[in-house]
Amino acid sequence: MATPQRVESDLGWALGRVARAHLRAAQEQVAGLPGGPRGYQVLVAAAREESSTQLALAQKLGVDRTVMTYLIDELQAAGLVERRPDPADRRARRVVLTQTGGARLCDLERRLREAEQHVLAPLSPEEQDVLRGLLRRVAEVDPDTPSACEVARDLTQEC
């Protein structure tokens, strides 16, 4: 029979604790930035030309596209990004970093590295790299893509 596990072995518990701890540390570091740590993620993603329409950004950041509207509004009002018409699709807007935004981004990156360092402090540098790598690989899969086992289950109508 299955003995009750300890809550420490629940992945959701660990993820929640670590994510909240990182969020608190990051919010301190980026105080004043519109959108907080998420605003930083927009700046980083917008710094790369590729896939910088609002919808693409929203999907990459894992938020609804309505949230992205407010986020860009605030970042634009702060002079950190601009909305430019997409030459290929007049419905879409490309989000590009302003010069001010680029300078701000450099400072933010330095501050957020400190926040990450603070959260990961219990681990050795090598372990930190392993954790980052594993988390990134899990995060990079499209959450909307059904897994192979789900596809197989649907095809075979089993279970």
Add this chain to the structure above:
Amino acid sequence: MATPQRVESDLGWALGRVARAHLRAAQEQVAGLPGGPRGYQVLVAAAREESSTQLALAQKLGVDRTVMTYLIDELQAAGLVERRPDPADRRARRVVLTQTGGARLCDLERRLREAEQHVLAPLSPEEQDVLRGLLRRVAEVDPDTPSACEVARDLTQEC
């Protein structure tokens, strides 16, 4: 000079994506349980006698004690837990699992293992264990405890 990183190398981005993905998967599995995945964590923690006052549970789960009141209210209304007076401190209430709650917990554990498996699917079983272990070690440090470097900084008044 620091070239802008890709958003994929931001720890906050990866943590947010993975935590949200897990939350969605877990919510599907525990549909109907008061408090959702967090209610499950309360049940697991309450199944262990130790440190099961509402305040201790709140701290372990990383939420405010006011949140715990609502959570326990709902779990108690569903017959899954009971509030018992703490014999050592009449202000405190000990949260204990009912028989119904214990049975429900067994089922929930099985379902949540599936959810975790779904989220961690991109990793090999060995990598999954490594990720769980590293996350747990980071999560287990008390978020309110200042790090050694912070203490040293306060003491020396440097920086």
Add this chain to the structure above:
DNA sequence: TATTGTTATACTCTATAACTATA
């Protein structure tokens, strides 16, 4: 005076739907 639990209030996020302008 400090702490546990409760309650009430306000605030922040998020989810949803409806609308526009394009495709």
Add this chain to the structure above:
DNA sequence: TATAGTTATAGAGTATAACAATA
């Protein structure tokens, strides 16, 4: 008809302060 972006609204979640009972 479908999609990108916007707007408005409602709901969930959270934070804060105040209170009663007890330490």
